Amino acid sequence: MTEQTEAAEGRHASWLELFFDLTVVAAAAQIAHRLHSAESVGQIAACGAMFYAIWSVWTTTSVYANVAGERTRQRAVLRTMLGIAIMAAAVPGVWPELLPGEHDDAPRGRTAAFVVAFLLCRLIAARSAARDGQLVTFWPATQSVAATPWIASIFVPPTIAYWLWGFAIATDLAFSMVGAANPRSVAEMTERWRKRTEEQDRRSANRLAQLIERGVSPDRLPDASPTLMSVAQVQSGHLSERLGLFVIIVLGEALAQVVAANTELEWTYAVIAASLAAFLLLVQLWRLTSLYGFTPAPRSTKPLEPWQALPAHLGVTAAIVVVASGLGGLIPEAAEHLHARDRWYIFGGLALYLLTSVFAGLAGRAPLRWYLGWVLPSTVVAVLAGVLGHLVPGWSLAIVAWAVLAWFASYDKLGSRRTATDDPSAG
Structure with a gap:
């Protein structure tokens, strides 16, 4: 290098x-x-x-x-x-x-x-x-x-x-x-760009020739040097950092939603339980970002290509915004049965987050153990909570949402450690 x-x-x-x-x-x-x-x-x-x-x-x-x-x-x-x-x-x-x-x-x-x-x-x-x-x-x-x-x-x-x-x-x-x-x-794309650049350079040269014929002073002539075209190379480390920072910014806005929901409420046991679970849920989202980067999936290959990483980043950040909106509606109704819209914001957002992780996992060739033991159970529980969540109060749904992500994030300690033990060549 x-x-x-x-x-x-x-x-x-x-x-x-x-x-x-x-x-x-x-x-x-x-x-x-x-x-x-x-x-x-x-x-x-x-x-x-x-x-x-x-x-x-x-x-x-x-x-x-x-x-x-x-x-x-x-x-x-x-x-x-x-x-x-x-x-x-x-x-x-x-x-x-x-x-x-x-x-x-x-x-x-x-x-x-x-x-x-x-x-x-x-x-x-x-x-x-x-x-x-x-x-x-x-x-x-x-x-x-x-x-x-x-x-x-x-x-x-x-x-x-x-x-x-x-x-x-x-x-x-x-x-x-x-x-x-x-x-x-x-x-x-490169060929079209080359032809376009050559045409622009030709027009600049013709314009320069016309100005010279008119007797324009040399020091007032525009720069007509040929355009040096090159195919841009991505700086992977910098791009990953930028995408990760965007996720942290969106998490910050989600935390602001949780704080704002508490400013004018009486702090009952239900509100405290819901707020604490919401905070811990955001901590798990941050932890997953710190473990795997902006795409919540382990990888056994090199980093994702930009055309894979950027759509995954869109899915992750959109999911966090949706979950944050649901949390903002859950906390004021912590002791009540949650509105279907807010319930599906939380668990539909979590499902989108998990499905995006599947896309990232397939691109990065994540191990099968991760899909079967962590992604599938977490997604099933999230969907069931969205369907049946009207039967329980809001604060308990906040705890379920946190538990879903806590289990999903536990792969780093449970699943990866077991994989390393099973593979004699690991480590």
Whole structure:
């Protein structure tokens, strides 16, 4: 390994990147607040679409900073930070007819602001990478976005608009995953980029020749040197750190939900039990992140490829936001039977978290013992708690949710130790 590669892999998040992450806190809080009062599948899907848009902007900017390193353009990152802040502030007014809350009091016209800010932020990341001559083939979404469905959504009724968003999101993910995983797609992308770069250089040269013919002074001529194109190489250590930090930020917002739920309540035994179990549940989520990184699955191979890691990261962070919203509704009703919506937020979110771990486990070739002894029982209990949870008070469901994750996390001590004992070549 060269000194340059070692330095790249040893690079950590900069102060600029950490400052940029603060906008995610505000965005996650706004979406969790809306999600908590959602009353239909359509409203939940709308919140999910907004979360994806914000996650996508954060991801494309972080990927750009990953490949740019010390050449990261500070102004580009700060402009994107402002864009995410605008998106977060616009959340309460995006599709008031679809989202919960007082429709008459909801600010209007925020859907256009959200969409425009989203598209501009994605454009900033793409142009910044292009100016550095970097082609990001390991996550093609950094280079472009299917803008037409997003723009069209501004001019159609909300019931049609969110279908357009869904189509755009599915296209975005499919384009990035299939494009990055298929060598032929990568080669075609590189060739298109080469032709595009050559055309831009040819236009610059022609413009320079015209200026010279007009007698423009040499010191006033623009730089027309050829663009040096290169395929960007991911810095795995830095990207894993950035994705892990995002998970910690979302966990912080979940903890804020638990604290906020306690501020105006009488601290009865039920509230104390529910709050303590919710806190311990978040501790288990943090512990799993510290054990396995941002994807909650053991791996027997090298780290996941970006096209595998980033969708898994989306699933994990979305699951945590959903669980946090459910916990915010559980604590005030700790002594009562929990509303079906909040019950399914908690256990449906846990099921999504566990299913995402299956995706990460398959990509990383996790051992069969882990699936059968830890993933399967945990998922079954989570689903049963969602179905039968109306029979018991809320505080007991908080304990069940904690127990599910406690067992899931116990593989590190029980399952991996047993595997090492059974394998003579281990250690």
